[in-house]
Amino acid sequence: MFELTTQPIQEESLRSSMVRSDSGGFVSFEGWVRDWNEGRRVKKLHYEAYEPLALNEGHRIVNEAFEKYPVRELRAIHRLGELKLSEIAVWVGAAGRHREEAFAACRFVIDQIKTRTPIWKKEFYEDGESEWVGCRSCAKHGNHSAVVVAQ
Amino acid sequence: MENDMKKKSLRLLYFAMLRESTGVRAEDFSTTAGTPKELYAELRDLRGFAIGEADLRVAVNGEFANLDDNLSEGDEIAFIPPVSGG
Numbered sequence: 001m002f003e004l005t006t007q008p009i010q011e012e013s014l015r016s017s018m019v020r021s022d023s024g025g026f027v028s029f030e031g032w033v034r035d036w037n038e039g040r041r042v043k044k045l046h047y048e049a050y051e052p053l054a055l056n057e058g059h060r061i062v063n064e065a066f067e068k069y070p071v072r073e074l075r076a077i078h079r080l081g082e083l084k085l086s087e088i089a090v091w092v093g094a095a096g097r098h099r100e101e102a103f104a105a106c107r108f109v110i111d112q113i114k115t116r117t118p119i120w121k122k123e124f125y126e127d128g129e130s131e132w133v134g135c136r137s138c139a140k141h142g143n144h145s146a147v148v149v150a151q
Numbered sequence: 152m153e154n155d156m157k158k159k160s161l162r163l164l165y166f167a168m169l170r171e172s173t174g175v176r177a178e179d180f181s182t183t184a185g186t187p188k189e190l191y192a193e194l195r196d197l198r199g200f201a202i203g204e205a206d207l208r209v210a211v212n213g214e215f216a217n218l219d220d221n222l223s224e225g226d227e228i229a230f231i232p233p234v235s236g237g
Contacts, residue, residue: 031237047236050166050229052213054236078236090237110237118210118229119236120167132168134233 002058003077004049009088018073018095025099027106031090033083037133041126045083050118054078061112069105071096076109078119089121156183159222161190164229172198187211188218191230206233 011030018026033045062074073095083089090113094106113119121133163180165173184190187209194200208231209216215231222228 048167048170049236050164050210050231053210053215053229056213057215114237115234117236118166118231118234120232121235122167132171132232132235134167134235 001075002055002062003075004051004054004058004080005077006079006081009077009079009091011088011091014075014077014091014093018075018093020072020095022097023072023095023102024097025102026093026095027099027102028091028093029106029110030088031110033085033087033089035085037123040123042085042123043126044085044124045089046122046124047078047080047083047089048120048122049078049080051080054117054119057117058113061109061116064112065094065105065108068108069094069096069101071101071105074105074109076113078113078117080119158183159224159226161222161225162227163194164227166229167232168202169200169230169232172200182222185222186219187216187222187228187230190222190228191218194230202230202232207231 015028035042058076062076065074071094076092078090079088092106092109094102096102122130123133124130158181161180161182162177164177165175170176182190182193184193188204191204191207209218210229210231211220212227
């Protein structure tokens with residue numbers, strides 16, 4: 001299941017919704033709003049999506065993860081709108097019989113969300129400026145996603 | 152060919168930096184462009200979009216498409232700037 005929300009992500013209730021007796025491993029990932037990026041102090045973020053396509057692509061990613069890994073439960077949710085520091089921007093949870101598939105599926109889903117879903121992040125800096133992140137990254141790094149995966 | 156030059160009415164959707172460049176979320180647009188690639192070139196000239204074609208993807212009628220696909224009357228086109236979710 002893949003969702004978009006403008007409301008704060010309730011990670012405890014998401015986790016609770018995934019508990020099942022046939023699963024022995026649960027892995028979650030939370031993407032938080034960090035106070036700096038590429039040397040600049042970040043004050044807040046704004047996320048925007050092409051919502052129908054982002055939902056479709058998100059569902060495709062989750063379905064691909066189900067095909068690749070024998071997990072029992074998968075959920076991912078991305079926040080939209082304005083976010084303050086330390087809020088959760090994205091949450092991914094994977095439950096499976098064993099930890100291996102839960103780790104792998106969770107990692108796959110967050111990596112694919114970051115590179116494939118039509119969602120954009122604008123950073124607002126302490127100096128009053130603001131910038132769309134993907135635009136600068138693509139100019140600087142050429143392939144931002146490859147850089148992230150290599151770390 | 153005369154048929155190729157016929158104007159189509161399209162619905163254009165803008166997101167992120169493209170939305171800010173145009174100042175609107177969507178507009179109706181009339182064009183002779185035959186493909187999203189030609190359409191984007193036309194829009195770049197018109198609006199001065201900073202994103203190069205190599206960094207761009209396109210969606211036609213709500214699904215990812217190729218920049219070289221054929222456009223049809225009434226299509227809804229969204230140019231997808233580099234994404235930065237997560």
